[in-house]
Amino acid sequence: MKKRTKWIIGGVLIISLIVVGSVYAFQKGNVDGVWGNIDPVQNLDVIGKIGENPGAGGWVGAGENLRTYNATISRNPNICYGDPDGSNPFDLSGYTGSETIGDLTGLGSHSATCNGNDLIISEYVHVASSGQRAIEIYNPSDYAISLLGYKIQIYYNGSSNVGRTIELTTNATLPKHDVWVVSYTSISGVTDQQTNNLNFTGNDVVALVRGGVAGSDYTGAECDNWATGPAGGLDPNGSPTAWSQDDPGVQTGSNEDWNQVRYGRPEGQGSCPSTTANFLKQSGFGFDGAMATGEDYQKNQPFVLGVFCHYNNPIYAQTNKGKLQSVPLNVTVSGLLCDNGAEPIGSDSMTFTYYMRLDETTNTDVELEDCPYPSSTPCSDAVFVSQPPASQQFTCDYGTSQVKYTIAPLGFMSRNTNGTCPAWDATLAKRDFISDEGTTNCGCLYGMITDTIVTEVELLYFNAQPGDGVITLQWATATERDNYGFNLYRATSEDGERTRLNEALIPSLVAPGSLFGAEYEFVDSTAEAGVQYYYWLEDVDIHMLSTFHGPVGAILE
Numbered sequence: 001m002k003k004r005t006k007w008i009i010g011g012v013l014i015i016s017l018i019v020v021g022s023v024y025a026f027q028k029g030n031v032d033g034v035w036g037n038i039d040p041v042q043n044l045d046v047i048g049k050i051g052e053n054p055g056a057g058g059w060v061g062a063g064e065n066l067r068t069y070n071a072t073i074s075r076n077p078n079i080c081y082g083d084p085d086g087s088n089p090f091d092l093s094g095y096t097g098s099e100t101i102g103d104l105t106g107l108g109s110h111s112a113t114c115n116g117n118d119l120i121i122s123e124y125v126h127v128a129s130s131g132q133r134a135i136e137i138y139n140p141s142d143y144a145i146s147l148l149g150y151k152i153q154i155y156y157n158g159s160s161n162v163g164r165t166i167e168l169t170t171n172a173t174l175p176k177h178d179v180w181v182v183s184y185t186s187i188s189g190v191t192d193q194q195t196n197n198l199n200f201t202g203n204d205v206v207a208l209v210r211g212g213v214a215g216s217d218y219t220g221a222e223c224d225n226w227a228t229g230p231a232g233g234l235d236p237n238g239s240p241t242a243w244s245q246d247d248p249g250v251q252t253g254s255n256e257d258w259n260q261v262r263y264g265r266p267e268g269q270g271s272c273p274s275t276t277a278n279f280l281k282q283s284g285f286g287f288d289g290a291m292a293t294g295e296d297y298q299k300n301q302p303f304v305l306g307v308f309c310h311y312n313n314p315i316y317a318q319t320n321k322g323k324l325q326s327v328p329l330n331v332t333v334s335g336l337l338c339d340n341g342a343e344p345i346g347s348d349s350m351t352f353t354y355y356m357r358l359d360e361t362t363n364t365d366v367e368l369e370d371c372p373y374p375s376s377t378p379c380s381d382a383v384f385v386s387q388p389p390a391s392q393q394f395t396c397d398y399g400t401s402q403v404k405y406t407i408a409p410l411g412f413m414s415r416n417t418n419g420t421c422p423a424w425d426a427t428l429a430k431r432d433f434i435s436d437e438g439t440t441n442c443g444c445l446y447g448m449i450t451d452t453i454v455t456e457v458e459l460l461y462f463n464a465q466p467g468d469g470v471i472t473l474q475w476a477t478a479t480e481r482d483n484y485g486f487n488l489y490r491a492t493s494e495d496g497e498r499t500r501l502n503e504a505l506i507p508s509l510v511a512p513g514s515l516f517g518a519e520y521e522f523v524d525s526t527a528e529a530g531v532q533y534y535y536w537l538e539d540v541d542i543h544m545l546s547t548f549h550g551p552v553g554a555i556l557e
Helices: none
Strands: 004-008 031-035 042-047 071-075 095-097 120-126 133-138 150-155 164-167 179-183 205-210 225-231 242-245 257-263 283-289 303-312 326-333 350-359 381-385 394-397 402-413 433-435 439-450 458-466 471-479 483-491 519-524 532-541 546-555
Touching (some): 471 532, 483 519
Antiparallel strands (some): 031 326, 150 205, 225 242, 225 257, 257 283, 326 350, 381 433, 532 546
16 A cells, blocks of 8 residues: 655744844855865764873873873763864763773663664774874664775874874675774784784874775766856856866856856767766756946845756766765855854955755656656756855854854745846745756745854654544654655664655755745644554764654554
């Protein structure tokens, strides 16, 4: 029996403009966007603060022997998610320190009272006298994880640049609730899966990451190219003024031309493009930043960041590894003024990074009604935009207080027939950019200045209600940062094998930058009477990182 699914919108983004007793408002100048390198390395867990050198004693916590220099620290059993933000002050409160320098009694095993969804650092060893170094990595999930694409990166002496990268392996899988040890030299009595000259001091940052070039599941897009131009005008399809293979630096800092990133072997071509004509046959993204208008903007008032285009051309790509999946758009907003008329502290120019994730659908043997997005020809593709990192904020000084702001992307609207951007209308705007096959699709990207930093998915409730022959699953969110959608899983015991209930990802109903969440409902019509069921909710972000919630239980009488 086919499952019945119902989604209910529970929050609508409504932005109102209220000016109270102030002659000032925020101002901005030109907006320019350049495409970054297709190399989506993602921090999973970071020990230390990137760019900071804490000194010879390392980072120190509040507890006894809680430090990173000449010490052993172990993750507390109630911690199953890493600290991926290497820009924040390092917090050791989730660790326990050993009284013995170089204590290795717990190395090679770890236990936890919770479940996570990706690898974390569970133990860290630094011994100054012997040079012994070890990092224990733990799989807190209920499934085995391939170590392909996972790495340890080390930042030396307060540098903001990676000084050494050590890949875990390319041919092993880490079972659920098991560990993988990386060390400087072999350690007697410890199952030492890898020794690879792991050299760091207690004041160096150690990060567990996933992705990147060498040995990764995703090594970038096939035949990737960057370009600047065409200059001026509203047509994104003209010849670029310059393009280069593998060099994002070819893009200019001007907002008066299109900056582009493209990929793939053009249809009918057996090799990567060597001419401008073939470059223009590739698929990819383009962005033309907005010119300064001299307008004032209130907090949370939408404005145009620029025009975004998806060049949706036929290409050859043998596997998903060869397709463009995610690429950063680094948007620089110049001429910023705070709403008291002063420049932000430090600079009136700020760069915000928005990751654009492409879901390139297949068109082989797919009926139109089975396309995942609204389509009128072969299945359309979709593009999702992320929020900027929480660290990318500008600060306004109000004398007695300082407030941090960011520019959050809101979503897309269609251009006017003359190519210009309309005024923002929340009822017409789209959270996702749906792109028709075989053509260039463009839309206006809007943002707003806000002091509210939307966090990851904040779940208000998740419950299971038995009813007339079905079990209804309901959940609601307060916020959904960069959320792509949800999956639901069912098992007949808390540690039993989980089966996914939904055939396709349940899409998020929340627009990027929204300060609101939404309500959702799913009807499980396959439940059998008298069986105790357990349900889990998985939220998946646009980078395909997931978080599990639950379980909740229900019995159908």
